[in-house]
Amino acid sequence: MRRGWTRRRLLVGALGVPALLSGCASPLAEQALGTPAQDIAATGIAALEGRGVAVAFDAEHVLTCAHLLGGSGRLRLTRGDGRSEAEGVVLARSRRMDLAVLRVPRGFLAPVLRAADRPREGETVWAAGVPQLGAGIARGHVEAPDAEMPGFGRGFTARMPALMGYSGGPVVDAEGRLLGLTSALPDPGAAGALALLTGADLDGLTRRDRRIFALAIHRAEAEALHLLSLTG
Structure with missing residues (x-):
C-alpha cells in the first residue's frame, strides 16, 4: 500500500474543463463492442453532464466520484448507448471516500454485475470513460x-491508457464484472497543466502505462448502502 500521494495526485476528470468530457466520436457502447465492457457500457453506465461517468448500483441509484459533483445537486445523465437521458439527483456524498450516490428514474440504467472477489495482481482489466479525444475503452492490468x-478510499491500482473523462467509470474483469470505479491519478505529472492549456489530455494520449487508482466496488457498495440508510 502506497501512501504520500495526496500532494501529487490529480483527480481524473476533475479539472473543471467541461470540454474535456464533452463526448466521444462514437457512443461508448459502440466503442466497447467485442470487449468485456460491452454490456455495462450499453446500459449500465451514463455520462455525467460533461464531468465523468456514473455506474448503476440498483434500479434507481447510481454511483460516481464525489469530486465530480462540485456544488451541483442535479445533473443530466446520458446513457452509454446515447439513446436515453435522465436527471440525476444527488442524495449523499461520503466523507470517508471519493463516492456519491445519485437517484435516477427507475429503469434508466440496468444494475451491473459486481465481482465477488478482489482483483489479482497482473489480472487484465478494462475501464470505460468519456474523453473528448481518445478511446472510451482502455485495457490494462x-x-x-x-x-x-x-x-x-481503499481499492487497487492498474496500469492502462485511461484518460481524463474516465473518472467515476467502471473497471471490469474479463467476465465484465465490476471491480471498481476509476477515481484518480496517483502520479499526474504535468497532465493537469497540459490539459488546461490545450483542452485535451495530451499526457494520457501518449502514455500507455498510466497508473490509475480505482475505488474497490465492495467498499463502495458497503458505503453506498450506509449512505442510503441515512437518507431514509
Whole structure:
C-alpha cells in the first residue's frame, strides 16, 4: 500500500474543463463492442453532464466520484448507448471516500454485475470513460490489488491508457464484472497543466502505462448502502 500521494495526485476528470468530457466520436457502447465492457457500457453506465461517468448500483441509484459533483445537486445523465437521458439527483456524498450516490428514474440504467472477489495482481482489466479525444475503452492490468489513497478510499491500482473523462467509470474483469470505479491519478505529472492549456489530455494520449487508482466496488457498495440508510 502506497501512501504520500495526496500532494501529487490529480483527480481524473476533475479539472473543471467541461470540454474535456464533452463526448466521444462514437457512443461508448459502440466503442466497447467485442470487449468485456460491452454490456455495462450499453446500459449500465451514463455520462455525467460533461464531468465523468456514473455506474448503476440498483434500479434507481447510481454511483460516481464525489469530486465530480462540485456544488451541483442535479445533473443530466446520458446513457452509454446515447439513446436515453435522465436527471440525476444527488442524495449523499461520503466523507470517508471519493463516492456519491445519485437517484435516477427507475429503469434508466440496468444494475451491473459486481465481482465477488478482489482483483489479482497482473489480472487484465478494462475501464470505460468519456474523453473528448481518445478511446472510451482502455485495457490494462492490475498493478497493486490492495492500495489506499488518502481522501479517496481503499481499492487497487492498474496500469492502462485511461484518460481524463474516465473518472467515476467502471473497471471490469474479463467476465465484465465490476471491480471498481476509476477515481484518480496517483502520479499526474504535468497532465493537469497540459490539459488546461490545450483542452485535451495530451499526457494520457501518449502514455500507455498510466497508473490509475480505482475505488474497490465492495467498499463502495458497503458505503453506498450506509449512505442510503441515512437518507431514509
